Amino acid sequence: MSLAYPLSNHRRQRPAGVLTDALERLGTRMTYDRNEEIYAQDDEVQLLFQVVRGVVRTSRVTSDGRRQVGDFYYPGDLFGLEPGPLHRFGAEALADCEVLVVRRGAVRAFAGDVELDRAILAATNQEMERLQDHVVMLGRRSARERVGAFLMAVAQRQSGACNLPMGRQDMADYLGLTIETVSRMLTQLQGEAIVEFPSTRSFQIRKPMVLEELAA
Amino acid sequence: MSLAYPLSNHRRQRPAGVLTDALERLGTRMTYDRNEEIYAQDDEVQLLFQVVRGVVRTSRVTSDGRRQVGDFYYPGDLFGLEPGPLHRFGAEALADCEVLVVRRGAVRAFAGDVELDRAILAATNQEMERLQDHVVMLGRRSARERVGAFLMAVAQRQSGACNLPMGRQDMADYLGLTIETVSRMLTQLQGEAIVEFPSTRSFQIRKPMVLEELAA
């Protein structure tokens, strides 16, 4: 079950399944309900996580209540890797989900395991790439382009009809827009028959070339 | 000569001077003229850099010519660390500057050197923090807030009168704004006596509390 990173590109792949074995031995499985917090913003970084089932979102809320979503994580993805001692973004379950939780100490004790080291390095690098792309997107692209790129990214690894695991508000907070603007752009893209929404949570790309162009 | 990271915060410190010794032995010094390219976007990552004198900027230009500045690097800062095999941002000298250039191979051969490893890790983590902050700034803050935060960050490690090593266009491209908007915000902040510009390249903070509030 290989779902896509938002804004993923060709370079972006998840660590191989072999990793799961190592983590599985080290960690414990936890389940979270929809919107349940997995860790809070400003919590100490003590654990490493891997999505088993469902989707996880990271987000940061500013002192005056504005929210920025950092990213969405799908089955197989590692998350909770952060540069400092504190989580600068919190993590919440988007939908009910299952997560493998590993103590950092256990990971360190296991250091030297080539696969695991490599997987963590790869995940960190991915994280950084994503952030770089995110900066360019938020700094220099229009609402239409952001929404187009987002759909493109979600579709990247799904064939045919795509599922949208997150609601409009989450898309908006990821894209640095309001929910209304996201909605309008979706309607607009659908009006131009670039993309089609059979329901609010699923879509299909109708004009890949046009969308590609938009997302470029 | 300790200048600040834009958007830097308390956690953000440069690797200690001892590092310079290790790199100094491994690398060679290069000088670059104002606006000279140090490496290009999409170049292979083969070298590691440290600013010795002057200021360096990284930037990415999209296919249709829009530019996003990634960050500014000051003396002591390591740059050129990237998540993948290619530079996703190019690097240019902001003003004439001197840079220590080290082949990656040399760094790897030197691996195990505790100071060096630690410095590279620290620089990578810093990079990621910066990116996270940048995302929130671009996603959720107004022009006024962005400009305020920028000045705050530049001032962070300078006392009294602050120097602005970059021009308005660079500020704009870093903040995801146009040059005119940056200019207007600066005029506005100066009009409110929050900050004062004796010349276009230097300023002094007059109401730190207000600016702090704005940048929060």
Added chain:
DNA sequence: CGAGGGATTGATACGTCTCAAAGCATGTGG
């Protein structure tokens, strides 16, 4: 003194946000 590049200012257009209402799903209890 004049030329050139950056910075500022002004007028206006445009894009996105805000506020408000209506539409549409989903789930619950009668």
Added chain:
DNA sequence: CCACATGCTTTGAGACGTATCAATCCCTCG
């Protein structure tokens, strides 16, 4: 099985913030 309540999404009208285009200003340097 329907009626309704709830939360999410869409749509609309208008306000606001930032971009655009153009002119002027200012400083530096020749």
